[in-house]
Amino acid sequence: MDETFDFVVIGSGGGSMAAALLLRSLGKSVVILEKTDLVGGTTARSGGVMWIPNNRFLKQDGVEDSAEKANAYLDAINSDDPNLPGATPARRRSFVSEAPKLLDFLIAQGIKLQRIKYWPDYYDDAPGGLEAGRTICADLFDINELGEWKEKLRPTVIPVPATMGEVMRVGGGGLDAKLAMAAIGLRMIYMKLTKAPLVTGGQALQGRMLQASLKAGADIRVNTPVKEILIENGRAVGVVVTQDGKDKRIGGALGVLINAGGFSKSQKLRDQYLPGTKVEWSQVQPGDTGEMIEEALRIGGAVAQMDATVGSQIALPPGATDMKPMLQSDAAKPHAIVVDQSGERFMNEAGSYVDFCDGLKARDKVSPAVPSWLVVDSQYTGKYSLMNQKGEKLEAMVGFGVFKKGETLEALAAACGMDAGKLKASVERFNGFARRGKDDDFNKGGNVYQRWQGDRAHQPSPSLGTLEQGPFYAVQVYPGDVSTYGGLVTDEYARVLKADGAPIEGLYATGVSTASAMGRREPAAGGSVGPSFVWGYVAAKHAAHAGNQA
Numbered sequence: 201m202d203e204t205f206d207f208v209v210i211g212s213g214g215g216s217m218a219a220a221l222l223l224r225s226l227g228k229s230v231v232i233l234e235k236t237d238l239v240g241g242t243t244a245r246s247g248g249v250m251w252i253p254n255n256r257f258l259k260q261d262g263v264e265d266s267a268e269k270a271n272a273y274l275d276a277i278n279s280d281d282p283n284l285p286g287a288t289p290a291r292r293r294s295f296v297s298e299a300p301k302l303l304d305f306l307i308a309q310g311i312k313l314q315r316i317k318y319w320p321d322y323y324d325d326a327p328g329g330l331e332a333g334r335t336i337c338a339d340l341f342d343i344n345e346l347g348e349w350k351e352k353l354r355p356t357v358i359p360v361p362a363t364m365g366e367v368m369r370v371g372g373g374g375l376d377a378k379l380a381m382a383a384i385g386l387r388m389i390y391m392k393l394t395k396a397p398l399v400t401g402g403q404a405l406q407g408r409m410l411q412a413s414l415k416a417g418a419d420i421r422v423n424t425p426v427k428e429i430l431i432e433n434g435r436a437v438g439v440v441v442t443q444d445g446k447d448k449r450i451g452g453a454l455g456v457l458i459n460a461g462g463f464s465k466s467q468k469l470r471d472q473y474l475p476g477t478k479v480e481w482s483q484v485q486p487g488d489t490g491e492m493i494e495e496a497l498r499i500g501g502a503v504a505q506m507d508a509t510v511g512s513q514i515a516l517p518p519g520a521t522d523m524k525p526m527l528q529s530d531a532a533k534p535h536a537i538v539v540d541q542s543g544e545r546f547m548n549e550a551g552s553y554v555d556f557c558d559g560l561k562a563r564d565k566v567s568p569a570v571p572s573w574l575v576v577d578s579q580y581t582g583k584y585s586l587m588n589q590k591g592e593k594l595e596a597m598v599g600f601g602v603f604k605k606g607e608t609l610e611a612l613a614a615a616c617g618m619d620a621g622k623l624k625a626s627v628e629r630f631n632g633f634a635r636r637g638k639d640d641d642f643n644k645g646g647n648v649y650q651r652w653q654g655d656r657a658h659q660p661s662p663s664l665g666t667l668e669q670g671p672f673y674a675v676q677v678y679p680g681d682v683s684t685y686g687g688l689v690t691d692e693y694a695r696v697l698k699a700d701g702a703p704i705e706g707l708y709a710t711g712v713s714t715a716s717a718m719g720r721r722e723p724a725a726g727g728s729v730g731p732s733f734v735w736g737y738v739a740a741k742h743a744a745h746a747g748n749q750a
């Protein structure tokens with residue numbers, strides 16, 4: 201080896217610095233090897249929300265939760281396939297037991313975190329589901345505190361200094377939204393006066409983690425891609441990196457952790473595992489090309505759940521570049537439905553983004569539905585924005601062909617190439633449900649989470665409103681993603697497993713390099729970043745204690 205550390209981490213994603221902090225707290229040396237020029241991965245780019253059930257903030261706020269409840273919840277959302285290789289009962293239980301410990305550990309390390317007061321679990325009506333939610337995010341962070349590392353932290357896509365709780369409150373409308381906007385406005389004035397660049401979301405989370413990891417003495421290197429994992433006598437002992445144009449062997453005496461993201465940005469792997477989907481539909485950072493999953497496969501690791509993604513419904517207007525417009529709650533509002541290319545309604549428009557995108561892909565197998573059409577009427581455009589556009593801007597975008605418009609449903613169907621009879625029948629049937637306040641076909645608005653995404657002031661259901669006032673508008677909606685969700689099979693200690701179920705000694709994996717312990721569904725906001733942190737922490741504990749859980 202050219203260099204040796206106790207532990208080597210491949211990629212600077214969510215779990216990387218949680219692992220580094222744990223090992224440094226035990227006096228072990230750690231190197232984090234990041235291939236891009238920026239630290240933090242898609243985690244830094246993201247909302248940075250973590251799903252941590254049974255956490256201390258819930259207790260402080262008097263919200264009842266327990267490991268039993270969280271286990272019941274994960275059991276319930278995985279009930280149609282309870283033994284997925286990545287989401288075995290043992291893995292799920294390990295996650296539930298370790299998640300609150302990870303949180304306590306991070307807080308003890310000085311990471312400032314907070315609970316988002318209200319963000320319902322996505323299946324809050326399932327056994328163990330929690331209406332208030334179990335989501336955690338970082339406090340806003342002044343990136344000047346990072347000194348020269350400030351320029352090396354990947355930015356988030358959230359451009360305002362608002363906590364994720366405030367972002368959610370603004371989306372909800374009404375007085376609470378105005379109060380949240382006022383708080384954000386005052387903060388922007390404060391930032392101008394003090395020149396303190398406060399950042400939020402994943403950038404705040406990973407910025408805080410970077411600051412703590414550097415302080416703790418972790419060695420963090422950018423522009424250092426790993427190209428090979430070294431195996432000796434069946435054990436992972438290090439990696440080969442390219443550093444300053446030269447290959448270098450770096451040893452990890454206690455092991456190697458893969459936290460190298462998924463494969464959203466590899467068209468080759470998409471064609472293999474997610475056929476019919478495109479790299480351009482993904483919102484993740486460009487380094488998410490899956491080569492460490494391929495490398496682990498080469499050395500005997502097994503993969504599972506490779507057709508799963510963390511979906512994110514998007515529009516693809518002409519000229520859309522890095523971040524595509526997200527249509528996350530647009531279809532969840534009243535006066536909106538989604539129909540396939542023939543004009544037929546086929547799913548619950550207010551379900552989680554994973555269910556929404558899986559719904560489009562499933563429908564496409566029987567009737568063309570990628571893309572589908574999100575259809576709204578003028579009651580909708582009078583009250584809400586569509587793809588963040590309202591009024592004149594919306595009309596201008598009709599001119600650019602982003603939105604289709606028709607004075608009648610027949611005219612809209614003609615503009616979109618749909619069957620007018622089918623579209624009218626879909627709308628008439630939905631209008632009947634909207635008047636009664638209950639969607640008998642797909643149960644749009646069937647739980648608190650779905651209604652919360654709707655219009656809370658709308659009656660009789662926050663999710664259901666008729667489509668009857670022209671002109672009507674439609675926009676094409678695609679099953680984009682914010683992550684792949686399948687990958688290496690790991691056990692309850694985050695060890696990478698072979699096809700026969702035996703671990704590759706010394707090799708661990710976390711985040712979306714793995715088959716998710718959440719299964720195929722997103723339990724709630726933070727179902728990706730939370731587990732990435734938790735399994736990074738679990739892997740580090742296992743490696744440090746040579747098999748004995750701390």
Ligand SMILES: Cc1cc2nc3c(=O)[nH]c(=O)nc-3n(C[C@H](O)[C@H](O)[C@H](O)COP(=O)(O)OP(=O)(O)OC[C@H]3O[C@@H](n4cnc5c(N)ncnc54)[C@H](O)[C@@H]3O)c2cc1C
Binds near residue numbers: 213427728
């Ligand atoms: C806009 C947006 C918002 C989102 N919001 C949330 C949210 O709030 N909560 C949530 O749970 N999920 C969210 N997601 C999804 C979530 O961000 C990702 O699923 C998650 O961050 C993946 O984390 P990770 O730890 O697996 O890897 P990543 O954070 O992606 O990090 C992997 C790192 O490994 C590096 N790498 C790859 N290959 C190599 C190599 N060969 N050598 C060295 N380094 C390598 C990559 O460059 C990258 O930096 C969001 C995603 C987006 C795009």
